[in-house]
Structures are given as C-alpha cells and as structure tokens.
Amino acid sequence: xxxxxxxxxxxxxxxEAPTGADxxxxxxxxxxxxxxxxxxxxxxLGGLAGEERLTGRDVLTxxxxxxxxxxxxxxxxxxxxxYSVLTSFAGQDAQAALVPSLAASVGLxxxxxxxxxxxxxxxxxxxxxxxxxxxxxxxxxxxxxARDNYVLGFFTNxxxxxxxxxxxxxxxxxxxxxxxxxxxxxxxxxxxxxxVRLAQFLTLAWIGFFLLxxxxxxxxYLVDNVQALGLTRLLMGxxxxxxxxxxxxxxxxxxxxxxxxxR
Numbered sequence: 282x283x284x285x286x287x288x289x290x291x292x293x294x295x296x297e298a299p300t301g302a303d304x305x306x307x308x309x310x311x312x313x314x315x316x317x318x319x320x321x322x323x324x325x326l327g328g329l330a331g332e333e334r335l336t337g338r339d340v341l342t343x344x345x346x347x348x349x350x351x352x353x354x355x356x357x358x359x360x361x362x363x364y365s366v367l368t369s370f371a372g373q374d375a376q377a378a379l380v381p382s383l384a385a386s387v388g389l390x391x392x393x394x395x396x397x398x399x400x401x402x403x404x405x406x407x408x409x410x411x412x413x414x415x416x417x418x419x420x421x422x423x424x425x426x427a428r429d430n431y432v433l434g435f436f437t438n439x440x441x442x443x444x445x446x447x448x449x450x451x452x453x454x455x456x457x458x459x460x461x462x463x464x465x466x467x468x469x470x471x472x473x474x475x476x477v478r479l480a481q482f483l484t485l486a487w488i489g490f491f492l493l494x495x496x497x498x499x500x501x502y503l504v505d506n507v508q509a510l511g512l513t514r515l516l517m518g519x520x521x522x523x524x525x526x527x528x529x530x531x532x533x534x535x536x537x538x539x540x541x542x543x544r
Contacts, residue, residue, distance in 0.1 A: 326459060326529055335530060344523050352393045352407050353519050356414050360386035361511035364427055375507075379427050383418040386430075390414040427507045431514055435495060435502070442491040445484050454484035456529070464537040479536050483529055490525050493517070 326343070344350060363385045367378035390411045397404035413433065421430040448455035457480025461470045470476040494517050501510040 326463065326526060326533075335527065340523055340527060343526055344519055348393075350519055352390075352410050354515060355393075356386040356390045356410070357511065357515055357518075359389050360430065361508065361515070364511075365508055375427055376425055379421060379425065382427070383421060383430065387414055387418050428502050428505055428510060431498070431502065431510055434514065435499060438491040438494045442488050442495075445488045445491075449481060449484055449488075454480040456480055456483040456487060460529075460533050460537065464533070466537065470537075476536055479532060483532060486528070487525065490521070494521075 341347065341350075345353065360382050364378050364382035367373045367381065368375060371378075390407075394404055394407040394411045397407040417430045417433050420432060421427060423429075445455050448458075454477075457470055457477065458468070460480065460483075461467055470480065497513055497517065498510055501513060
C-alpha cells in the first residue's frame with residue numbers, strides 16, 4: 282500500500298473559496314468533490330450513509346422504493362412467466378414464444394416510464410430500465426434466442442467488476458471514495474490505515490458480488506436453461522443487492538461513525 286497523500290493532495294471538501302492568486306478562479310478540486318459527493322449521495326449506499334439505525338424502510342428506500350423495485354423486477358418477471366407458459370404449457374416452440382414474451386416485458390417497462398412522467402416524478406430510473414429492456418429485447422430478437430435477453434447483464438456486471446478492480450490496482454478503492462464523501466471525510470480516510478484496509482475489503486466484496494452473478498448465470502446461459510437463468514437473474518438482482526448494501530453499511534457504520542460523531 283502506498284503512502285497516503287499529503288494534505289496538499291487531498292480533495293478539498295470544505296467548499297471555501299480560493300484566496301490569493303487563485304481568487305476568482307474556479308477550484309477544480311472543490312467542484313469535483315461536490316460533484317462526486319452528489320453522485321455518491323444518489324447511490325444506494327447514499328440512502329443509508331446518514332442513518333444511525335437501519336430499518337426495513339431505509340433499505341427499501343435505498344433500493345428505489347416499492348415503485349423502483351417493481352420497475353427493476355417486473356419486466357424480467359413478466360418475460361420469464363410468459364415465455365415459460367408459452368413453451369411449457371401452450372406447446373409453442375422457443376422462437377414463437379420469444380416475440381410475445383419480449384412484447385409483454387417491453388410494454389410493461391414503457392408503462393412504468395409513462396407513469397413516472399405523468400406523475401411528474403423523476404423518470405430517470407424508469408427510463409434507464411426501459412433502455413436496458415429495449416436493448417436486451419433487440420438483441421434477443423436479432424439472434425432469435427431467448428437467452429440473449431440476459432446477455433447485456435453479463436457485460437454490465439463484468440464492467441462494474443473491472444472498474445472496481447482497477448480502482449484497487451491504482452490504490453484508490455472505489456468504495457472508499459464513495460463512503461469517504463458520503464461520510465464527509467473526503468479523501469482523508471486514506472491517512473487511516475484501518476479505513477484503507479476496510480475500503481479495500483469492501484471493494485473486493487463488491488467485486489465478488491458482481492463476479493458471483495457471472496459465475497452462477499453464465500453456465501446457465503451456456504446450457505440454454507432460460508427459465509433457471511431468468512429466475513437466478515431476479516433473485517441475484519434487487520434482493521442480493523439489498524443484502525450487499527446492508528453489509529456495507531454495517532462495516533461503514535462501525536469504522537466511520539465514531540470519527541464522525543467526534544466532529
């Protein structure tokens with residue numbers, strides 16, 4: 282582990298205006314810190330960071346609330362149910378069942394997005410979900426293979442795992458950065474060896490989380506078990522993500538909260 286950066290290398294999270302020769306000039310470090318802190322606050326962990334005691338309501342809010350969970354799970358669930366019914370009970374072949382299954386999934390995602398817009402809520406999550414459903418459906422239609430409806434998820438999980446791994450290799454573990462700004466610590470946690478090790482551990486844990494999805498789901502894809510693949514995709518989605526958030530919160534609360542309380 283390299284030495285922690287000095288005070289001149291830390292991100293300035295105080296928000297104070299620059300003085301002297303830099304007066305009137307934008308402080309890029311301060312602006313970056315503000316932007317990063319804002320982005321971290323919108324993450325699932327951001328919904329838990331300020332909580333003294335964790336409740337089921339807090340966890341529910343962190344994963345998007347009831348509406349967010351429905352938007353994340355129902356399109357995939359509907360695809361799986363319609364596809365399974367048509368292939369297992371209606372006697373249709375896989376390709377014949379593909380179009381109505383995808384149509385039901387995409388249609389539901391569109392309805393969720395419209396509902397968000399009509400309610401004048403924040404449609405970002407629904408739109409992001411709709412884009413993902415559309416891209417996955419387009420790929421499955423192009424190949425004519427139902428299992429390809431899940432391929433983009435493999436790349437997404439691999440991308441997250443790779444990004445986190447790179448953050449470890451450059452000795453700036455991503456989870457530490459997120460937690461540092463959420464807890465008002467900026468990058469000062471890098472001067473505390475215990476917090477650095479915890480940040481590395483948590484980053485490794487999240488890498489394991491994304492890789493576990495691949496380890497379980499890719500073999501199901503390779504053996505063309507669409508039903509099992511769809512089911513594990515649902516179970517290892519929001520439910521497992523919520524468990525990871527709680528696990529991370531417990532460690533962060535133990536390591537960062539005492540120092541935060543002393544301020």
